Amino acid sequence: MEYLPQIAFVVVIAVATYLLYKRITQIRKNILLGRKESRTDQRPKRWKTMWLVAFGQKKMFKRIVPAFLHLLIYVGFLVINLEVLEFVIDGLAGTHRIFAPLLGDFYTVLINIFEFLTVGVLVSCIAFLIRRNILKVKRFHSPEMKKWPTLDANLILVIEIILMFAILTMNATDMLIQGQDEHYAQTGKFFFSSFLTPLFEGLNVSTLILIERSAWWFHIVGILAFAVYVTYSKHLHIALAFPNTWYSNLKAKGHMENMPVVTNEVKMMLGMPVEGAENPPTEVARFGAKDVNDLSWVNIMNAYSCTECGRCSSECPANQTGKKLSPRKIMMDTRDRAEEVGASLAKGGKGLEDGKSLLGDYITKEEINACTSCNACVEACPVNIDPLSIILQMRRYVAMEESGSPASWNSMFQNVETNFAPWKFAPTDRFKWAKDVKND
DSSP: OTTHHHHHHHHHHHHHHHHHHHHHHHHHHHHTTSBOOOOOSSHHHHHHHIIIIIISOGGGGGSHHHHHHHHHHHHHHHHHTHHHHHHHHHHHHTOSSTHHHHHTHHHHHHHHHHHHHHHHHHHHHHHHHHHHHTSOOGGGSSGGGSSHHHHHHHHHHHHHHHHHHHHHHHHHHHHHHBTTBTTSOOOOOOTTGGGGGGGTTTOOHHHHHHHHHHHHHHHHHHHHHHHHHHTTSGGGHHHHHHHHHHTOOOSOTTOOOOOHHHHHHHHHHTTOOOTTTTSOOSOOSOSSOSSGGGSBHHHHHHHHHOOOOOHHHHHOHHHHTTOSOOHHHHHHHHHHHHHHHHHHHHTTOOGGGSSOOIIIIIBOHHHHHTOOOOOHHHHHOTTOOOHHHHHHHHHHHIIIIIOOSOHHHHHHHHHHHHHSSSSSSOGGGTTHHHHHHHHO
16 A cells, blocks of 8 residues: 555556657647658758747737736746656655755745746736636637637636646645654745645644645646647647747748749740759649648648637738638648548548548638738747648649639739730730820
8 A cells, every 4th residue: 555656656647648649649640641841951040940939939029918928827837847857756756845855945945936937827827818708809709719719728727727726735735734744844935825824724634634635646637637638739839839930931921932843844845954854753643732631741730839829810911801811710720620631540531532621621712812922920920830831822722723713813824824914915015004104
């Protein structure tokens, strides 16, 4: 019986590790449904981008109030979880606050810093709940933010609040037990949790130990369960923000990628030298993107990194003028389709051959045609997600594979092809207007 808590702790860690490994492996497979794309150039710039945007949260501070609240949660998440190291050692070794005797008074300082951040996280989570559910910030209540997305956001905030209260409860009862049980080392006073000690004064030692141990177990199991839950949630950006920003598109915002096959065909028609012309590809699988496998793996990783904050849609001129386009929905739909295909393949199902596709069943032509290609969504995203890339690839498919673009677009395409300009007159007549002005 002496080692039962340690055995239970090892079992809990093992189960959480297995579930995390299984889920992370599935997410990796889903991301790799996309075609290959190299994003390893300009490594110094990529590292700088990751440190500034993901770690430094540079783009968050375009909106000061939510940025400050998010920073409290972010720093709290990083620093408070250092205490988890002590939890793990104590759980495996059967000790209690193993670092307290080693660090002495500095241990008390550290715990007080952790508690300060704990209260900061509490305040921030409550503020975010108020913004979402009482103030009802518009971007949190768009059509795509119904049911699960809204529940997910609220759940994560409530879970964080409960976990923070568990820490304070554990520390409050721990202070009362010290001096009454030799297993509990003297640590000094913890400022914030001391406000909770009146709730537990008068209880006998065994009851206090039961409450303290329950809070300890609740916190560590809660953290492990939270880690698993995050992989199914929009909060996966906690981990993916870092690789997502490292693999950002570093080219100029106005740059649109051409299809190399099409570019080479045009060059050959014009008699220009083409690299690799001696070994041309025998067949092009598809022009543009119809389903997730036509997108690049970076596009799908972007979708899994989406925080669903809605900053992209709130800056989108098409969305703000009442069009159906929502860049956030584009990313959510891409992630949902990748999840659907991945789950089907994992069960030995039809996968991509299920009769559905990203374009049509998830994202409509009306949505992608509303995009003005202004890049406002890309600029607004706190983690450098690129919805425009997905939109352009789907529009390319509609135009080149289906000839399904709007009639006015098709006329423009034809004019560009025959007259080298969007207008329906010969290049030789292009400057007639200048002569007419001169004559006038």
